[in-house]
Amino acid sequence: METVTITKEKYAEYESQQAQIAELTGQVQYLMEQLRLSKHRQFGVSSEKSEYDFSQLNLFNEAELFADANTPEPELVEVEKHYRKRTRLTTDKLPNDLPVEIVEHKLPETEQFCPECDGALHVMGKEVRRELKLIPAKAVIVEHIKYVYACRDCERDSYGVPIVKAPMDEPVIKGSFASPESVAHIMTQKFVMGVPLYRQEQEWKRQGILLSRQTMSNWLLRCSEDFLEPVYGALKELMLEHSLALHADETTLQVIQEPGKTAQSKSYMWLYRTSGYNRHGYEISSPIVLCEYQPDRKALRPREFLAGWKGYLHTDGYAGYHSLPEEIVIVGCWAHARRKFDEALKGMPEKDRGDSGALIGKRYCDRLFAIEQELCGLSPGDRYLKRQEQSKPVLDELRSWLEKQRLVKNAFGRAVQYTLDQWKYLERYLLDGQLEISNNRAERSIKPFVIDRKNFLFANTPRGARASAVIFSVIETAKENGIDPYTYLTFIFKNAPNWDLRSPDCLDRLMPYNFKPAAVT
Numbered sequence: 001m002e003t004v005t006i007t008k009e010k011y012a013e014y015e016s017q018q019a020q021i022a023e024l025t026g027q028v029q030y031l032m033e034q035l036r037l038s039k040h041r042q043f044g045v046s047s048e049k050s051e052y053d054f055s056q057l058n059l060f061n062e063a064e065l066f067a068d069a070n071t072p073e074p075e076l077v078e079v080e081k082h083y084r085k086r087t088r089l090t091t092d093k094l095p096n097d098l099p100v101e102i103v104e105h106k107l108p109e110t111e112q113f114c115p116e117c118d119g120a121l122h123v124m125g126k127e128v129r130r131e132l133k134l135i136p137a138k139a140v141i142v143e144h145i146k147y148v149y150a151c152r153d154c155e156r157d158s159y160g161v162p163i164v165k166a167p168m169d170e171p172v173i174k175g176s177f178a179s180p181e182s183v184a185h186i187m188t189q190k191f192v193m194g195v196p197l198y199r200q201e202q203e204w205k206r207q208g209i210l211l212s213r214q215t216m217s218n219w220l221l222r223c224s225e226d227f228l229e230p231v232y233g234a235l236k237e238l239m240l241e242h243s244l245a246l247h248a249d250e251t252t253l254q255v256i257q258e259p260g261k262t263a264q265s266k267s268y269m270w271l272y273r274t275s276g277y278n279r280h281g282y283e284i285s286s287p288i289v290l291c292e293y294q295p296d297r298k299a300l301r302p303r304e305f306l307a308g309w310k311g312y313l314h315t316d317g318y319a320g321y322h323s324l325p326e327e328i329v330i331v332g333c334w335a336h337a338r339r340k341f342d343e344a345l346k347g348m349p350e351k352d353r354g355d356s357g358a359l360i361g362k363r364y365c366d367r368l369f370a371i372e373q374e375l376c377g378l379s380p381g382d383r384y385l386k387r388q389e390q391s392k393p394v395l396d397e398l399r400s401w402l403e404k405q406r407l408v409k410n411a412f413g414r415a416v417q418y419t420l421d422q423w424k425y426l427e428r429y430l431l432d433g434q435l436e437i438s439n440n441r442a443e444r445s446i447k448p449f450v451i452d453r454k455n456f457l458f459a460n461t462p463r464g465a466r467a468s469a470v471i472f473s474v475i476e477t478a479k480e481n482g483i484d485p486y487t488y489l490t491f492i493f494k495n496a497p498n499w500d501l502r503s504p505d506c507l508d509r510l511m512p513y514n515f516k517p518a519a520v521t
């Protein structure tokens with residue numbers, strides 16, 4: 001090997017160039033990683049399901065990974081040769097109480113003769129074909145006529161004539177032609193089906209009904225403030241009183257006329273929802289989902305919403321939750337940690353994934369979720385004991401492995417750093433059998449709002465944003481309780497104008513657990 005002598009200045013220049021090359025190489029690798037991840041997000045499947053061969057890693061036993069003690073053994077069925085019965089698989093199902101419209105097809109009496117002998121024909125059977133007929137929404141004018149009565153004898157013999165009026169329910173909005181059904185329909189179309197008011201306006205116009213979006217917006221705001229906000233307040237009181245654990249998440253919302261902010265700035269929709277159990281360890285039979293509009297993402301917002309509440313709060317890794325009072329214990333989300341490793345894996349070239357650290361990290365997370373799946377049918381007490389026995393050793397092994405990794409400036413290094421930074425929150429689901437390994441409940445509940453946001457894009461004013469939060473809360477709570485949102489909203493708007501909503505008993509009658517579909521008619 002030839003030795004070359006260079007000056008000190010040249011050597012310093014060489015070292016500078018090598019450092020620059022290393023830096024540029026790292027930047028190229030980072031950009032390629034981001035490019036692959038971006039292409040996957042745009043064209044690939046969004047599922048984080050593992051798609052790599054387990055045999056490439058000997059971290060866990062394959063039988064343990066795929067075994068499920070809750071899955072029954074399959075029954076052995078003897079199939080007769082050449083006579084295999086084929087079953088048509090379909091998810092379509094029609095309710096039994098759907099109205100049936102019968103259309104009969106008969107031969108005219110002049111044609112009811114045998115083509116062979118000219119004898120009279122009789123009905124020997126019939127063939128039935130069923131079709132699903134869909135009727136578009138239609139508008140009907142409901143005219144309420146209240147009769148006024150007077151006494152003939154008093155009219156003839158007395159100076160004072162008593163007037164008696166027939167009882168009639170109060171309208172949902174006084175002085176308006178809005179009905180409970182029309183307001184419920186507009187709300188459902190916007191917040192369940194994601195149809196903005198301007199599209200609803202166009203749909204009604206095609207039917208000859210000039211119902212402006214301004215009128216519809218006024219209806220939504222008025223009914224939200226008068227009737228849904230008291231329901232929202234009662235639901236919040238119930239949630240904070242009976243819940244040992246809650247889930248929280250937040251997402252952006254653009255509000256055009258936010259005081260002191262530009263139209264392009266971000267506001268936020270915060271979400272809080274019940275977990276699977278109440279404070280007494282029983283499964284929650286009536287889950288609650290609540291949204292709250294706020295102009296920012298400050299840690300002050302959850303602190304104000306949860307004021308006076310004590311318990312466990314499932315969240316993602318946002319640092320704003322970590323400054324909450326000590327009586328609120330933050331529980332981290334392993335789905336977010338797993339996602340970091342999954343993104344690192346998808347950002348790698350295909351040939352480098354098989355024995356990568358990103359795959360190892362993801363497999364550790366997979367193992368933790370597999371254990372949770374096995375324990376899903378246990379009571380909180382039994383689940384706590386099983387977690388100490390099965391999950392804690394995996395967590396200890398994962399922590400040891402993470403601390404041995406060299407932190408490089410790529411997606412895998414960020415995944416390792418994120419998991420270590422969040423570790424004290426991530427391991428807290430072991431504290432109680434009622435806690436969950438992830439914050440997926442909140443993510444599932446906030447997803448419908450995120451989807452709807454793509455359609456209506458923004459809120460015009462803070463008042464509209466607050467009304468949207470209240471309406472969305474009532475609708476998502478109804479859905480979580482297996483109640484049709486339109487039917488539930490109609491029930492509220494028919495009864496609330498006639499009840500004293502300052503009375504706890506009246507509000508209790510409007511709660512989802514007291515709702516009976518028959519009460520709407």
